[in-house]
Amino acid sequence: MEIKKQGSYLVVTINNGDSITESLEKTIRTYGIIDGIVSGFGYSSMLQLGAMEKVDPLFYNKQVYEELITINNITGFVSNRSWHIHMQITDKEFNQSGGHFIAGVAWMDTYITINVLKTE
Structure with missing residues (x-):
């Protein structure tokens, strides 16, 4: 995982094989979001x-989903140090779905931007 900070924004690059959930939670803890x-x-x-x-x-x-999935959109918020995220996805046959994000593993790179509104 790599994190770049620019003003109130954090750009989190979650690398191949990394847990999206753990990376997000670690970022929230590390930056006191x-x-x-x-x-x-x-x-x-x-x-x-x-x-x-x-x-x-x-x-x-x-x-x-235990196959290669394209995540078209990640949207959500951090509130009182807890995250709530939804995703829209497409599989290799172009079937689309979406819902409340529970857990996942990045393939190639996955990018999450957090506009930090309040820190500790």
Whole structure:
């Protein structure tokens, strides 16, 4: 993982084989991010997304992709040091899907930009 800082922005490059979840959480801890806006794109070799199935109690129906996936869009936020991210994806047959990001592994490089709004 590589991080470049420019003003209030962090550009996080998550390298091939790295956990997207762990990289995001490490960035939040290292930079003391309390609130921020998240965007990005990239590729994944394993991705787990969820779609809300029930509200009370909150439950996500999960889908696991264990193939090369193009991540067309990453969007979300960091609020009170916790992240909430959604992704739009395309598989090799151009089938598109999306949902709440749960976990994933980067393939090639995946890029996440965090506009940091508040730090410790």
